[in-house]
Amino acid sequence: MTPSFATSLDALSGWRTTLAKRLDDVAGFLREHELIDAHAAARLTNLRERLGHEKLVVAFVAEFSRGKSELINAIFFADTGRRVLPATPGRTTMCPVELAWDAAHAATLMTLPIETRRDGLSLAELRSQRRAWTTLPLHIHEPEQLAQALQEVTRTQWVTQGRARELGFWHNEQPDDNPPVNDAGLVEVPVWRHALINYPHPLLRQGLVVLDTPGLNAIGAEPELTLSLLPTAHATIFILGADTGVTRSDLNVWRDHLSTQGQTRFVVLNKIDALLDPLATRAAVEAQIDSQCADTARTLGIPAERVFPLSAREALAARIAGDEAALRRSRLPALEAALGTQLLPQRRQVLERAVLDGAQQLEAHVARRLGDQRLQLADQGLELRGLRGKSGARVGLMLKRVDIETQEFEQCTVRLHAMRGVHSRMLKDVLAELSADRLRDDVAQMQAEMKATLLNLGAKKAFVAMCGRLRGALAATQQRSEEIRAMLSASFTRLNGEFGFSLALTRAPELARFTEELDLIGHNYVKYLGLTQALRLSQPKFMEQFRRMLVSKLRVVFENASSEIELWNKATSAQVDSQLRERRRSFRRRRESLERIQIAGGELEQRLTEIEAQEARVQALSDRVHTLLEALREQACAGPQTGPGVAQFAVPSAALSAPSRADDAPPALRLAHA
Ligand SMILES: Nc1nc2c(ncn2[C@@H]2O[C@H](COP(=O)(O)OP(=O)(O)OP(=O)(O)O)[C@@H](O)[C@H]2O)c(=O)[nH]1
Ligand SMILES: [Mg+2]
Structure with a gap:
């Protein structure tokens, strides 16, 4: 099985x-x-x-009302005996919802007010500021209270057009995409920017993180979701409705958020129960499901076995009722099995390596x-x-030889000192290429260029130019690391030859991995700059949020590259120190044992x-x-x-x-x- x-x-x-x-x-x-x-x-x-x-992050992505939340309920919450995450017709989930378990905290729902968007702080920065969040305890033994509390993620509020614009939900430039206005001229926007559910589900306890998203084609979508959370998810589950087929807006979501190759993607054709027709035979319905799956696969350009037809609603009901046959009919087990057999072996390989x-x-x-x-x-x-059978005078001679050898050996400290001086100067130069200051300057230059041209094309150009500069910095770092290696290699050869060290150099760190990470960030941001969202950059607050998000992402890459280089250099110096210590200890030991032998003949x-x-x-x-x-x-x-x-x-x-x-x-x- x-x-x-x-x-x-x-x-x-x-x-x-x-x-x-x-x-x-x-x-x-x-x-x-x-x-x-x-x-x-x-x-x-x-x-x-x-x-x-x-962690293993699985994101559920789709247009609104395709059944993301219902599917999460069926997979994760059926044993509460009810629907826990709100799933209703029309727009339901209003902000990204992250489900995870952190044993250091109690079971809670934490929500981040949408107003935090106005401060320009990125979600990553706000995560650690617990005070910015509203915390609601979750009574995990009481499904009713649990479901009630989770209703929070659907909350909206009515604000003026000016406020909606500030929050990123209103654009004069694209009136067609703006949300409807009520009689009082007000606009409906979400109350929360992000929600974190800390819940001790067995799968979450084991490091699974589930990300439920609000309908993604919404103009006010959180940029961080697009730029950071989705691209870094280990797998995405894209959901379509069998009742609606692949619509234009489904295709937009697919193209904008899921077209990155290399991601593990699963496509769900949900609501197959809607195809049931009392006037058609079961076989005819099955054939229709098969043909719809084939159409979907063709439209999205993926293999047919990547499309999983199922009914989340029926699966949830079947699990609540404990009805195995109905669960099989819902076809959810096939998706769960695929998640198990395709996603996890990949994680395993990475860890194994x-x-x-x-x-x-x-x-x-x-x-x-x-x-x-x-x-x-x-x-x-x-x-x-x-020394066996040698006289006391002979031992005395040996002692003298040890002293001379020790003195000769100690000459190496001058050489070591010089080598360390050159090494630390070279290392300082390398690390300067990857410093936070340098990164800030590069981003500032890009920002200035973007400000000078508010046209989309210009913004993209400025961004691409910055990526080029950063890639150049990584290449220069690699080059300088090789120079350090060459310098050390020459010094080690001399030290080994002249002073009997056995110093061995390991390979300089490979920075290609970091260039790839940089390219991935570049790819996602360029995509973002091509979206309608890019228009929001004309607003200073959004530009600031964009800048902070970008800097924090890039900083991670540069800091990791920097510490990799530092670690390699430190390990190299540590090797020299430890051999120096070991050699000195050995000279000391030799001297001590000769002294003892000189005093008492039986010591040898x-x-x-x-x-x-x-x-x-x-x-x-x-x-x-x-x-x-x-x-x-x-x-x-x-x-x-x-x-x-x-x-x-x-x-x-x-x-x-x-x-x-x-x-x-x-x-x-x-x-x-x-
Ligand atoms: N018939 C049928 N309805 C379903 C199925 N799955 C979900 N629904 C219904 O579709 C509606 C939308 O489901 P949600 O889970 O709220 O959809 P969503 O994708 O989370 O939507 P947003 O939160 O608005 O982005 C709800 O009324 C669900 O009960 C299904 O398999 N069959
Ligand atoms: Mg939902």
Whole structure:
């Protein structure tokens, strides 16, 4: 049987938990035996964070009234026994609604007033300002109260045309797209800009984030939704009505918001129950559904198997009634299975790669460290074995040699100092290319150019020019990183040759990934500048919001590129420091053991035994790290398991009759465990 989305997501998160545990084992061992430096540890923490907290965002996108909210109800809320998210004919959901679970907070509905648009602050900035939001507690045990509270997302208010214009819902330039005006000359606009539902649903607990959107062709659509939330969603579910077919405005939504390749897209042909006809045979209705799916696929230019005909309303009713046959007839299980089998393997691959890369880097790091120790021990052993049967005078000579060698070695500090000076100067230059100041200047230049030309074409040109400058900055950074690498490589060769270091350079960070991210942002913004929304840029408040949003997006790319470079440079310096420390310690040890041997003749054999014990210890450490990393790699390659014996969430309908495992789980969240 094909596993449902719920079962697959559960298996994925089970796999992530086990992987995180294996990673903790590795990290604990490395720390305990001081086998890891601060920078390798930082990388490890990063990976751990990703495994534990990475979210999977699924966005529901469509024109209004196609059944987005109803579909979310059927997939996520059926076990409350009622319709929880408001779904009614006509415009219902008035602002983007994000459903997620953050255990650090109670179950709540948080709403952000639409007036915040006037301050020019972006949604990303406002997320952390809890005071800007209105918070409503959610009584998850009381479905009636829950549904009542969620009615908030439908709230609207009547405002003057001037205020509507300020809020981005009115444009003199495009009168046809403006909302209707009532007798008093007022315009209806949403009360809220964004809503966050914090709800402990089993799937949300596992890192799923669901985004319900208001009908997207609306002129007042939140720019951040278009520019940030939708492009970064891992999957989008585009919904059409079987009763309406693909309308012109459906096509506009598709073209404007879902045409980005690379996104995982699912198309739902909803409301197939509307095609039922008492005068037609079941087979005739089925044939009509098939032909409508084929038409839809052709119109949207996607393979036919990407279109899922279903009835969200019937699926919701069937799940509430616990009627399996009706649920199958609604055809929702096919969409859920596709989500499970197509979306999650992709997430798995990304995480698997990250873990395997991480394991490889750790192994190389540890091998280098233990290799250094082994080398020092071998040298000491050789030296001491050479002393067997030698006189006290000979030991004295050896001591002198150690002192000379130590002095010679210490000459390296001058060389190291010079290298560090050049390195830090070069690094400073590289990081300046990616600094926040530079970014601000580039965006300011674009803004000035945009202001000079309010025509759409000019705005786009200014934006494209800025993207070009930023791409240039990344290319220059890559080039300078290579120069740093070349400088270090030459220095390392000399240090290794003259002073017996075993310094090894890793590859300079690849910045192509960041250029791709930059291109994706560029692509989305250019699309946006081509939309009617671009006209809003003539308003200073919107220009400001646009600028802030853009800067915050670009800053993430530049900061990540910058820290990647910094991390690589720090890891390189850390390697030099640790070898320097290790070498000094080894000179000290050599001196101490020779001194002891000089005092008491019997010490020599004992010292040799100690060295052998240390060599055995290094070998044991190396074996253990290898075993731990093998276990991590094996787990990563095994992937999520959905077989028997693995705890699974049943699809919500089955949960209706299943006993609650956790006593404190609300009735809506009962789990069935296989
Ligand atoms: N017949 C039928 N009606 C449906 C189905 N799914 C949704 N509806 C109805 O269609 C209407 C709109 O559904 P919503 O879920 O509110 O649509 P939406 O896409 O969220 O619309 P907005 O929130 O306005 O953007 C409601 O009355 C639903 O009950 C279905 O499968 N069959
Ligand atoms: Mg809705």
